[in-house]
Amino acid sequence: MKVLIVGGGGREHAIVYKVAQSPKVEKIYCAPGNAGISELAECVPIGAMEFDRLADFAEEKKIDLTVVGMDDPLIGGIVDVFEARGLRVFGPRKNAAIIEGSKAFSKELMKKYGIPTAAYETFTDPDKALAYLETAKMPIVLKASGPALGKGVLICQNLEEAKAGVREIMVERHFGDSGNEMVIEEFLTGREVSVLSFVDGKTIRIMSSAQDHKRAKDGDQGLNTGGMGNFSPSPFYTDEVDKFCREHVYQKTVDAMAAEGRPFKGVIFFGLILTPDGPKVLEYNCRFGDPEAQVVLPRMKNDIIDVFNACIDGTLDQVKLEFIDDACVTVILASDGYPVKYEKGFPIRGLEKFKGKKGYYVFHSGTKFDADGNVVTNGGRVLGVTALGKTLQEARANAYAATEWIDFQNKYMRHDIGKSIDEA
Numbered sequence: 001m002k003v004l005i006v007g008g009g010g011r012e013h014a015i016v017y018k019v020a021q022s023p024k025v026e027k028i029y030c031a032p033g034n035a036g037i038s039e040l041a042e043c044v045p046i047g048a049m050e051f052d053r054l055a056d057f058a059e060e061k062k063i064d065l066t067v068v069g070m071d072d073p074l075i076g077g078i079v080d081v082f083e084a085r086g087l088r089v090f091g092p093r094k095n096a097a098i099i100e101g102s103k104a105f106s107k108e109l110m111k112k113y114g115i116p117t118a119a120y121e122t123f124t125d126p127d128k129a130l131a132y133l134e135t136a137k138m139p140i141v142l143k144a145s146g147p148a149l150g151k152g153v154l155i156c157q158n159l160e161e162a163k164a165g166v167r168e169i170m171v172e173r174h175f176g177d178s179g180n181e182m183v184i185e186e187f188l189t190g191r192e193v194s195v196l197s198f199v200d201g202k203t204i205r206i207m208s209s210a211q212d213h214k215r216a217k218d219g220d221q222g223l224n225t226g227g228m229g230n231f232s233p234s235p236f237y238t239d240e241v242d243k244f245c246r247e248h249v250y251q252k253t254v255d256a257m258a259a260e261g262r263p264f265k266g267v268i269f270f271g272l273i274l275t276p277d278g279p280k281v282l283e284y285n286c287r288f289g290d291p292e293a294q295v296v297l298p299r300m301k302n303d304i305i306d307v308f309n310a311c312i313d314g315t316l317d318q319v320k321l322e323f324i325d326d327a328c329v330t331v332i333l334a335s336d337g338y339p340v341k342y343e344k345g346f347p348i349r350g351l352e353k354f355k356g357k358k359g360y361y362v363f364h365s366g367t368k369f370d371a372d373g374n375v376v377t378n379g380g381r382v383l384g385v386t387a388l389g390k391t392l393q394e395a396r397a398n399a400y401a402a403t404e405w406i407d408f409q410n411k412y413m414r415h416d417i418g419k420s421i422d423e424a
């Protein structure tokens, strides 16, 4: 069969790598893809938001299955466009992708169906939000309701900061239209865990857990980023946490979406926080995480095509997901200055060292070929250096050793990815 993957980051590289392992697949296309992806797939210069051009391409090439990796096209309704043209596609429709597209929606859903989450209020009027803050407990969390690349969240320590935050989001509109509506919520403390799942509208199957490191600098300092590295499984995701979430979070979310007339098919990513009062949902995403996909998919034993098909056909109840016991760690090699300001276009050396090395992967996030055919940096997050190991400590040592194989100007990474696991 022929498969088209939509997106061009490390997550899509991990999806392409996993799809390429399926004996059912004879040809993979990726739009737009990147330099690393082009080793496994034919990259097509069509942007992820060009729905009609992508659907034209899928028709012309007789694509059997399209898999959408990225959030923006899903939130924008790419799946509806493909389905209307009779094209087979993996991912939630627009009316279900809203679970990530609107924080106001997802908070309301959790409240209505009793899914544990931080207490909150929603505002469309900045004056009402400012008045509410006067009596609220600090610290407090402000969130632009719409999508903001993981950056529309402000944690404010005191009233002054919180008032300034409301003005940034709703008046100065630092996150554009995403700030038309705002959620103000209780500040929670605890360890964060990412849980990815496959959903077919009614059945949910949980993948292995992962833990992200969102801040740019060591010791969880610096600005929030898309993710600077992660590991799987998370030792903090205990059997007890799993049991609680199966009872109070996962199936309840799937049933709530179905009851709302928004059946969800695709990947739900649960951003959990393990508070002293038990696990709570910080956020939902409607797609694989990046870099979570880079640590979870190399551990997955199933043929992913079978799982995609089961989600589309509503037969996920017949699928058992299996993962190898090995742990996996990804360290992101970024361009110095990310997530604010950074330079691009520097040649990357050492990529060939990963060839044929079992248990080591280099997933490309922001790379491209220059005019001479050299692989050069082309983004804030450049590469996801990934390694397996018998234990998390071993996987971490392997991944950090492999970061040394790669060299490019302004190479930047965190040195403490997975370090917190020593405390588990």
Ligand code: AMP
Pocket (backbone or CB within 6 Å): 118, 141, 143, 150, 153, 155, 185, 186, 187, 188, 189, 192, 214, 271, 282, 283
């Ligand atoms: P979100 O996009 O909602 O996951 O928020 C991004 C990050 O902000 C999360 O991964 C947390 O680190 C932090 N965060 C979000 N909501 C809260 C909260 N209610 N309490 C504490 N930290 C939060």
Ligand code: GLY
Pocket (backbone or CB within 6 Å): 150, 212, 226, 227, 285, 288, 289, 290, 291, 292
């Ligand atoms: N790594 C977090 C995300 O993909 O949203």
